[in-house]
Amino acid sequence: MKFNTKTIHGGQEHDPAYGAVMPPIYQTSTYAQSTPGGHKGFEYSRTHNPTRQALENAFASIENGAYGLAFGSGLAAIDAVIKILKPGDEVISTNDLYGGTYRLFTKIFEDFGIKFHFIGMENASNIEAYINANTKLIWVETPTNPMLNIIDIKATAAIAKKHNVRLAVDNTFATPYLQRPLDLGADIVMHSATKYMGGHSDVVMGALIVKDKELADQLYFIQNASGAICGPQDSFLVLRGIKTLHVRMQRHCENGKAIAEYLASHPKIEKVYWPGFENHPNHEIAKSQMDDFGGMLSFTTKGNNYEEAIKTVEHLKIFTLAESLGGVESLSGHPASMTHASIPKIEREKTGVVDSLIRLSVGIEDINDLIDDLKQALG
Ligand SMILES: *Cc1c(COP(=O)(O)O)cnc(C)c1O
Secondary structure (H helix, E strand, O other), rough: HHHHHHHHOOOOOOOOOOOOOOOOOOOOOOOOOOOOOOOOOOOOOOOOOHHHHHHHHHHHHHHHOOEEEEEEEOOHHHHHHOOOOOOOOOEEEEOOHHHHHHHHHHHEEEEEEOOEEEEOOOOOOHHHOOOOOOOEEEEOOOOOOOOOOOOOOHHHHHHHHHHHEEEEEEEOOOOOOOOOOOOOOOOEEEEOOOOOOOOOOOOOOOEEOOOOOHHHHHHHHHHHHOOOOOOOEEEEEEEHOOHHHHHHHHHHHHHHHHHHHHHHOOOOOOOOEEEOOOOOOOHHHHHHHOOOOOOOOEEEEEOOHHHHHHHHHHOOOOOOOOOOOOOOOOOOEOOOOOOOOOOOOOHHOOOOOOOOOOEEEEOOOHHHHHHHHHHHHOO
16 A cells, blocks of 8 residues: 555554444543453553554554554653663663653653763764663654754664664654655654644644564553553544645645745845755755655744844744644744753754744645745744
8 A cells, every 4th residue: 555545544444333434532441341351352441442543553554564552742652662771771862852852861761770872863873882782772853853954764773773772763753754764774663643643733642653563562561551642532633634644744845845945045044954955964865765855944044143033933924933843834933942942052052953043844824825924024
């Protein structure tokens, strides 16, 4: 099955009870048993729920995995991955990272005796120097947030395999429409399904997808034992969102390209970060591992003026100033004061998150309206 068919049919069966084409929202915590243990595969909704299971099958299908797991948020999904580790274990992570992931790693899991190395991975050969006998996991986000750096998944996977370390990829920005990390050798794919997967800014959810049965069993155990699951209503909404992922992504990519090109030609703009530009430092890797370049981009204004950046986002009318990304509507963000405020200024400036940086999640509105909006706000 091709991707554009999998988004609609992958892992899905019509409801066996009445033939409902969409999986019903099984809003139930428990399931009747005819005799102790005599159930139809469902006992308690923390462990299993038919609506969630339909969604988990869809996740597995579109990422070319074998097993999918849905969580109450992207961070809950990441939390489950790190819980595989033991005190003393080490993780090598991208340094240009979603702020909440950085906070989870440093403020929660460092206290549990797990050591994190945050490094630049734009050159995959940087990674090997940090690997030792305690290294258990490499954590990659690509494209990175908000600098749109590209990390070579295939090369990183080769290093991980060589040292018997697992590779997890946060695929939130790209989605499987653009990039399928399991095919490139990753062990775990993670999503904030809050973003493009859900696609309508109405759900908070996380996902993990793996191929390996033993790893899946470990993660299912943690999902059930720790309990950070999502509910049936949210599962239904994300399942519905996935059905249009390919058409939404196509438009996100078209609009993203048009806006990147518009901004690059604007006299007030210093720099536009978008992996589709030939002069992007890792454009060739982006081209080889992604099918297109997505709807996320960042830019800085000349003079790197904090107040001017704030004024620009305040003046945008169609681009809503808000946290999050990946919905049908365009959003703007000021990472230094919003998504990345939890990363110390000195750390964030090292990765390029300066005061004038503005991030755009380009939606699927009419491109002329979006460009006019940017024009007036920058003016
Ligand atoms: C939003 C986001 C997360 C966290 O997901 P939540 O659903 O907000 O918990 C992780 N990684 C990336 C890249 C994100 O954009």
